[in-house]
Amino acid sequence: MKSQPAIATYRLALPLAVGFAAVVWMLNSGIGVEAALGFLCAAVAVYLMAELNNAFALLRVSSRMVSTVLTLLLAAAPMLQPLQTGHAVLLAGVAMYFPLFASYQSVHMPVLPFLTMLIVGTASLFFPLLVLAVPVLWISSAVLRALSFRCWAASVLGLLLPYWIGVAVVFCLDRMDVAQAWMQPFTHWTLPDYTFVSVGQWVVLAVVMLVFAVGAVDFFLKATLDRTRTRMMYKVVVFHGAAAVVWLLLQPQHINVLLPLLMVPASITGGHFSALSGGKVQHIVKLVLLLLLLGSAFSPWWC
DSSP, X not given: OOOHHHHHTOTTHHHHHHHHHHHHHHHHHOSSHHHHHHHHHHHHHHXXXXXXXXXXXXXXXXXXXXXXXXXXXXXXXXXGXXXXXXXXXXXXXXXXHHHHHHTTTOTTOTHHHHHHHHHHHHHHTTSGGGGGGHHHHHHHHHHTTOOOHHHHHHHHHHHHHHHHHHHXXXXXXXXXXXXXXHHHHHHSOOOOOGGGOOHHHHHHHHHHHHHHHHHHHHHHHTGGGSOHHHHHHHHHHHHHHHHHHXXXXXXXXXXXXXXXXXXXXXXXXXXXXXXXXXXXXXXXXHHHHHHHHHHHHTHHHHO
């Protein structure tokens, strides 16, 4: 069995995970435009995650485990592989962390919350209910000590900017039906409907939740080993993951769109656990999680 430092710094982990994801993509979704575009969106998200890890030193060692875990999670979710709205949420879910993390203790830099909300606002044009995550981001800014009245006002402007542009485009094209369709999820609020969730989707959700939970617990047990800034960032990530779990349980009919909001925190906490936890028990847990991810990836074949 490889030592923990060797596993954490194993350079071929990410290429092997990407190769596995590509094979799973073709087996589950075939070779077509939608599958190819879905894989491209996933690849961009994985690249952004790698850059996020490099930019903010999410791990104490040089490792690609954060982006590797995200790749495996995406491979383990067959229902997310063809191009769909969930990919816009996935890309926004990773990209928003760049300005959000950079805003740490930066109450005099309103451009950062503006950019954070601009990303979220743009993604909400594809999934309107995403605006419900805005209070979560405001709380996150407070946790990162980056919330002031100027920053809050800038975040509101960033959130509204895509809508100003969208309304202008809709008005010029005389397509008010598009605006009405966007408002429908708010005017026709539905109760949780678990009949929309298949067995395969439940399997994927359970595996992603388990990866997130294991990583979150392991982080809090060893939080003192990380720098203060890193601890604050991980607390925000765990908060986001917990909020995503609650949202998924309350609105399971949107599982394909909301699951990426849990996958991103799960990849960060799961990457932290994979790269920085050693010992026999931890290796067994990692092996079990890997087997569950592999089984979930081929769930259409046995569910």
